[in-house]
Amino acid sequence: MPKSSRRNVLPGFSLTLGYTILYLSLIVLLPLVALFAKAAGLGWEDFWVAATSPRVLASYRLTFSTALVAALINAVFGFLVAWTLTRYTFPGRKMIDAMVDLPFALPTAVSGIALTAVYAQNGWIGQWLEPLGIKVAFTSLGIIVAMTFIGLPFVVRTLQPALSDLERETEEAAAALGATRFQTLTKVILPTIMPALLTGFALSLARAIGEYGSIIFIAGNMPMKTEITSLLIVSKLEQYDTAGASAVAVTMLLASFAILLFINFVQRLAGRRLQGGV
Numbered sequence: 001m002p003k004s005s006r007r008n009v010l011p012g013f014s015l016t017l018g019y020t021i022l023y024l025s026l027i028v029l030l031p032l033v034a035l036f037a038k039a040a041g042l043g044w045e046d047f048w049v050a051a052t053s054p055r056v057l058a059s060y061r062l063t064f065s066t067a068l069v070a071a072l073i074n075a076v077f078g079f080l081v082a083w084t085l086t087r088y089t090f091p092g093r094k095m096i097d098a099m100v101d102l103p104f105a106l107p108t109a110v111s112g113i114a115l116t117a118v119y120a121q122n123g124w125i126g127q128w129l130e131p132l133g134i135k136v137a138f139t140s141l142g143i144i145v146a147m148t149f150i151g152l153p154f155v156v157r158t159l160q161p162a163l164s165d166l167e168r169e170t171e172e173a174a175a176a177l178g179a180t181r182f183q184t185l186t187k188v189i190l191p192t193i194m195p196a197l198l199t200g201f202a203l204s205l206a207r208a209i210g211e212y213g214s215i216i217f218i219a220g221n222m223p224m225k226t227e228i229t230s231l232l233i234v235s236k237l238e239q240y241d242t243a244g245a246s247a248v249a250v251t252m253l254l255a256s257f258a259i260l261l262f263i264n265f266v267q268r269l270a271g272r273r274l275q276g277g278v
Contacts, residue, residue, distance in 0.1 A: 032253070035246055035249060035250060035253070036250060038242060038243060038246040039243065039246040039247045039249070039250045041243055042243045042244075042246075042247055046243075046247075047247045050243070050244040050247035050248065051247045051248055051250075051251040054224070055223055055224060055227070055232070056229070056232060056248055056251075058223075058224045058225075058227070059227050059228055059229040059231075059232045060229060060251075060252075060255070062140060062143070062225075062226070062227070062228060062229075063209060063228045063229045063230070063252075064209065064255070064259075066140055066143045066144045066147055066208070066228075067147055067205055067208035067209045068205065069144050070144050070147035070148040070151055070204070070205075070208045071147075071151060071201050071204045071205035071208060072201075073144070073148050074148055074151045074152050074154070074155045074200070074201070074204045075155055075197060075200065075201045075204070077152070078152055078154075078155025078156045078159060078200060078204075079155070079159060079193075079197065081100065081152070081156050082155070082156045082159035082160050082163055083159075083163060085097050085100075085156070085160065086160055086163040086164055087163070100152065100153050100156050100157070101153055101157075103149055103150045103151075103152065103153055104153055107213070108150070108211070108212065108213025108214040109213045109214070109217070111146070111149060111150065111213070111214035112146060112213055112214040112215060112216060112217030112218055113217050115137075115142070115145060115146055115149060115214065115217070115218050116137055116142075116217045116218045119136035119137045119142060119145060119218065120137040121135070121137065123137070136218075137218050137220070138218070138219065138220030138222075138226065139220070139226060140225075140226060142218040142219060142220075142226075143215055143218070143219050143226065143228065145218065146211070146214045146215045146218050146219075147207075147208035147211060147215070149214065150207060150208070150211055150214055151203075151204030151205075151207050151208050152204070154200050154203035154204045154207060155197070155200035155201065155203075155204050156200075157200075158196050158197075158199050158200035158203065159193060159196050159197060159200055161196070162192070162193040162195075162196035162197075163193060166189065166192055166193065170188055170192075171184055171188065171189070174187070174188045191273070194267075195267050198263060198266060198267040199267060201263065202260055202263040202264070202267070205259065205260075205263070206256065206260060209252070209256050210230065210256075211228075211230065212228075212230040212231065212234070215228055215230075215231075216228075216231055219231075229248060229252055232248060233245045233248050233249055233252075236248065
């Protein structure tokens with residue numbers, strides 16, 4: 001059939017592109033422009049002071065370091081969960097698969113309260129960790145636990161389609177050629193699913209960096225110790241320091257964008273290597 005005679009289900013390119021640009025402008029670009037405009041009203045010197053004060057720098061270090069650790073944990077255990085749900089059939093599999101989405105469904109405040117109740121000094125798990133000298137609630141470890149909880153579904157749901165498309169014959173061929181299980185994992189499976197794994201890692205990292213509700217209950221919110229940047233921004237807004245909050249928010253936005261841009265670059269490299277190896 002000639003290209004000109006094809007009938008598209010949706011309207012033509014110009015109309016759909018126009019709706020796309022309009023939608024993104026209203027929902028994404030306009031609020032970001034307003035944020036940058038508010039921060040620009042401070043002037044460079046005041047902006048620098050607001051964005052680099054010792055308390056703010058401490059919140060940056062805590063937020064990004066704990067988010068990175070949580071995303072790495074999710075990358076490892078999210079792969080194991082996705083592998084189990086994709087490759088094996090067992091009683092209760094559908095129930096476990098549905099439980100993966102619980103962090104999506106639960107309000108973040110509910111998640112924070114539940115985690116605090118479990119890991120507090122007198123909680124179900126915290127009471128057993130306390131004699132061992134392990135304190136989770138109201139520490140940076142508690143922040144990592146909360147970020148891991150809310151970020152796990154991103155890795156699992158991103159990896160499941162990639163693992164489903166990975167044919168078992170590939171693993172059997174590697175084994176027939178004398179590859180060990182470790183070699184099959186590192187030389188066959190991981191390179192194939194690496195783009196999807198990096199996508200899940202990036203989504204988990206981004207969610208952890210911007211998380212607020214589930215963290216404030218378990219973090220303790222002590223300035224210079226367990227205060228995340230999102231909470232600091234809210235605190236500035238409550239003090240009617242809108243410009244200062246905008247300065248911190250813009251800094252977080254630029255740093256997060258740079259990190260995600262780097263991960264996207266690595267993901268493209270992994271995709272090109274995979275295509276080149278096929």
